[in-house]
Amino acid sequence: MNKLERTPHAKPGDVFLELSFGEQIFLWGIRIWVSGYKNDTNVQDTLRLAYTHAGVPKAHAELNALMEMITIAAFGVMDVRCPSCSKVSDDELLLMSAIAAWQHGSSPYDGDIYLEYWAKPATLRILRPIARTLATVLREGGILIRPRPWSLNLLSPNRQRTRNELHAVTIHYTNLFSCLISKRKAMNMRNPNHKKVGDLIPDALFPVRKEEEWHSLSASEIFKGSKVVLFALPGAFTPTCSKSHLPGFSSHAQKLFDAGVDTVCCLSVNDWFTMEAWREDLQIGDEVMMLPDGNADFTTAMGMLVDKRHLGFGARSWRYSMIVTDGIIEKMFVENFNDDGDPFQVSSAPSMLEALQK
Secondary structure, eight states, X not given: OOHHHHSOOOOOOOBGGGSOHHHHHHHHHHHHHHHHHHHTOOOHHHHHHHHHHTTOTTHHHHHHHHHHHHHHHOOSOOOOOOTTOSBOOHHXXXXXXXXXXXXXXXXXXXXXHHHTTTOOHHHHHHHHXXXXXXXXXXXXXXXXXXXXXXXXXXXXXTSXXXXXXXXXXXXXXXXXXXXXXXXXXXXXXSSTTOOOTTOBOOOOEEEEEETTEEEXXXXXXXXXXXXXXXXXXXOTTOHHIIIIIHHHHHHTHHHHHHTXXXXXXXXXXXXXXXXXXXXXXXXXXXXXXXXXXXXXXXXXXXXXXXXXXXXXXOXXXXXXXXXXXXXEEEEEEEOOTTOSSOOOSSSSHHHHHHHHHO
């Protein structure tokens, strides 16, 4: 008896509004991409901005590569609905199931059974690494797709394949995405899978200037073999960050060093010039290493990128602090995600020093 015969009967297609946030933002991206392809309009900036604000900026390039390969090399017709359609098509469910298989499975071939529906073996060899990378990027950013074992029934060769049912509609992409972001906040899913105690620090690169030249400082250079205190904040020159957070760690730096800390780092989603100007403005010395995460690569990989567009900030880091020993998070102090403001209760220098002295 094969897999298809063992699975339950296929149930009716899902309704878009009943999907989880992760599933909605993934499927929304697919629909927007196909809409742009069909109508010959440029939606790449919309997708890039959307996935950046969703905390998975790298997903845009991987999704674009996946859809281009499917469009060019896959066979058959894929039923992708319009961005505002309420029903989820069978083909959309198969795409979601492929990503879910790689997010929750352990084999590099977990999602093959779904992609084989459109892809010939030669094409599948190209699609597989792209889809796996997309699944990983989404998972690391907290964009999760639920496994749907019953969707294997949709792979039946006897199933009638329909024409592409992408409807030509006028859709306000940014407004739709804003609604999804609002829903994510309401569901308290801003950062469902951020890095936690015991996790390995992501190895991102920080562009810095030395002697009028650009250099890339890697996270491994900072954290490997050292005990590091890192505190992250929403932005340079902002009130709480300038009055309390950065000055607090600067004034407590020597006590932190005496407690066994090798390096104190201040991280923000700002460029190097802004971080250095801020340092000079507050007269902060070398006791604090300023880490400019301008592209939010480290913050995104940490699962700490948040949407602050309502303040005109774009995507920024949530406020937190942590102790990292040889690249492993030893202790972590994250401000309350349920607070829509800018809480500053647990990530201060005195709290960090107290934790180190216990």
